[in-house]
Amino acid sequence: MPPLLDRIRPLALAGGFTYAVSYLWAIGDFSTMGQPAWDLLAGDPALWLQRREAFRFEPIAMLRAGHIAWLVNPLDILIATGLGALLAVNAQGAWILRHRPDICRGRAGGTRGALAAAPALLAGGACCAPGVLLTLGIPGLGAVAGLFEWLVPLSLLMLAANRWWQRRQGAPGWFRLPAARGRTRHVG
Amino acid sequence: MRAVSTLLLMLVAVAPAAAQPPVTEPNVMAARLSAYRAAVLPGGPGKDGIPSIDRPKFWSAEQAQAFLRPDDRVIGLYRAGVARAYPQRILAWHEIVNDVISDQPVSITYCPLTGTALGFRRGDTEFGVSGRLLNSNLVMYDRATDSEYSQVLGAGISGPMAGQGLDELRVVFTDWAGWHARHPGTQVLSTDTGRLRNYQRDPYGSYNPRGGYYASGSGRMFPVLHESDRYPDKREILGFRDRHGAVAVDLDTLRDHRVIERELNGESYVIIHDPVLDTGWVYRGDAEIDPAAVTLGPGGPEFPGRERLRPVNAFRAMWFAWAAFYPDTQVIDDAAAAR
Numbered sequence A: 001m002p003p004l005l006d007r008i009r010p011l012a013l014a015g016g017f018t019y020a021v022s023y024l025w026a027i028g029d030f031s032t033m034g035q036p037a038w039d040l041l042a043g044d045p046a047l048w049l050q051r052r053e054a055f056r057f058e059p060i061a062m063l064r065a066g067h068i069a070w071l072v073n074p075l076d077i078l079i080a081t082g083l084g085a086l087l088a089v090n091a092q093g094a095w096i097l098r099h100r101p102d103i104c105r106g107r108a109g110g111t112r113g114a115l116a117a118a119p120a121l122l123a124g125g126a127c128c129a130p131g132v133l134l135t136l137g138i139p140g141l142g143a144v145a146g147l148f149e150w151l152v153p154l155s156l157l158m159l160a161a162n163r164w165w166q167r168r169q170g171a172p173g174w175f176r177l178p179a180a181r182g183r184t185r186h187v188g
Numbered sequence B: 001m002r003a004v005s006t007l008l009l010m011l012v013a014v015a016p017a018a019a020q021p022p023v024t025e026p027n028v029m030a031a032r033l034s035a036y037r038a039a040v041l042p043g044g045p046g047k048d049g050i051p052s053i054d055r056p057k058f059w060s061a062e063q064a065q066a067f068l069r070p071d072d073r074v075i076g077l078y079r080a081g082v083a084r085a086y087p088q089r090i091l092a093w094h095e096i097v098n099d100v101i102s103d104q105p106v107s108i109t110y111c112p113l114t115g116t117a118l119g120f121r122r123g124d125t126e127f128g129v130s131g132r133l134l135n136s137n138l139v140m141y142d143r144a145t146d147s148e149y150s151q152v153l154g155a156g157i158s159g160p161m162a163g164q165g166l167d168e169l170r171v172v173f174t175d176w177a178g179w180h181a182r183h184p185g186t187q188v189l190s191t192d193t194g195r196l197r198n199y200q201r202d203p204y205g206s207y208n209p210r211g212g213y214y215a216s217g218s219g220r221m222f223p224v225l226h227e228s229d230r231y232p233d234k235r236e237i238l239g240f241r242d243r244h245g246a247v248a249v250d251l252d253t254l255r256d257h258r259v260i261e262r263e264l265n266g267e268s269y270v271i272i273h274d275p276v277l278d279t280g281w282v283y284r285g286d287a288e289i290d291p292a293a294v295t296l297g298p299g300g301p302e303f304p305g306r307e308r309l310r311p312v313n314a315f316r317a318m319w320f321a322w323a324a325f326y327p328d329t330q331v332i333d334d335a336a337a338a339r
Helices: A004-026 A045-049 A074-099 A110-121 A131-136 A141-168 B002-019 B033-039 B088-094 B176-182 B251-257 B319-325 B334-338
Strands: A030-042 A051-053 A061-072 A176-180 A183-186 B058-060 B073-079 B082-087 B096-101 B104-111 B116-121 B127-134 B137-142 B148-150 B155-158 B172-175 B187-189 B205-207 B210-212 B236-242 B245-250 B259-264 B267-274 B279-284 B295-297 B300-302 B310-312 B314-318 B330-332
Touching: A004 A030, A004 A074, A045 A074, A061 A074, A074 A141, A110 A141, B033 B155, B073 B088, B073 B104, B073 B176, B082 B088, B082 B096, B082 B176, B088 B096, B088 B104, B096 B127, B104 B137, B116 B172, B116 B314, B127 B148, B137 B319, B172 B176, B172 B279, B236 B251, B236 B267, B236 B279, B236 B319, B245 B251, B245 B259, B245 B319, B251 B259, B251 B267, B251 B334, B259 B330, B267 B300, B279 B314, B314 B319
Parallel strands: B082 B187, B245 B330
Antiparallel strands: A030 A061, A176 A183, B058 B187, B073 B082, B073 B172, B096 B104, B104 B116, B127 B137, B137 B148, B148 B155, B205 B210, B236 B245, B236 B314, B259 B267, B267 B279, B279 B310, B295 B300
């Protein structure tokens, strides 16, 4: 069994994948159906660039698998993948910074990474209201609904900034495993 | 050359007017247009981010049975012998259907946040969803002049059509069982809308049973111009308004009385309950109506002397929304009906 240090990348990848799926669920690309169905519905492929919201696009296919429906748009998947990848490298960096003080200096920044990922999960909307407003139901919160479109770029920016900060603290790159402070061992 | 330029300018000037939606005198407004414009808020999606259905396709009633349960909500329209039902679960994702029924171009509009369904004649233009809200209610725009309209006011609030009233037609927000019973041959808007959505799910909640945003105890989301605690926010009333004023009718009271005659705002009104569709039909004018003589046909109530009365559009609305638009509304409830 490989040491925990070697297993951090698969664990971080699993975390990033889970986050990407959660993001697609939060924006409504994944949803549940009361009546199960098994099919793939093709939509108009010309709509793939058409925005529903600032960072949410028209689906061009719908995969129905049992009680789950997946509205497919390549740009939504690209954004989810980008967010998930950034979260994965943040998680890897945070873990190494925390558990390998011999090769790194400073704090881990894991909490910052997790907080940076949160805004995008709040960005998903229903038809004419951000989903978080429907969930929280706080009267008057809709007054700031126009700001919700900035949550996805805010997450991307914060995750990228935290990753930059981790690297400055000595966290190794994704494709490098740490050896000792000042040196890295290249794998692959 | 100058003549050609002049002609082109005239064409440009005339084209929007020719395509603009039909207009009438606007109904009562509680605020100035500038106040309405200042109170408009972004709802989240941008313009046409909620896509209207512009080429609707229809199922037969039999085909629709696989999609609709008896107590699912539909928006029903009957005109010149043709009945159409627009399922609420589809409209929740699109809010506007630009349709043609009996050669009449119409727009069926629905706002999930205020529970309001209204029909409008649209002429040669189409309506779209602006992505903005006034009093938590749908703000539409027309694709000829780009003017914006409040759905509940039924009037333009900005652009060239500001201050103009839209030409409304009666639609009924009711349940599928009632509409199907009244119109067995009805057509039903199908899920082949040109867009892909999970039409099994209403993103706001459920009318069947009440849940999510539609639950009686749930809160509003967007600020409104006026608040009232007379009834719970999400309680449905039957509202009607004309240029004389606005009236909210408590639905339980209407069910109990079946026919209510009232002098309101200096005018006489008759409100007749329709037990099949669980709605009310409103008429303005003087008439003594014998409830036993009222029969209900496909187009609504029929009774002696109906031709002397003027129909007034009426629609269900969540109380908070009605009170927000019409803070001076009169209310007919048990106490008022007993007078």
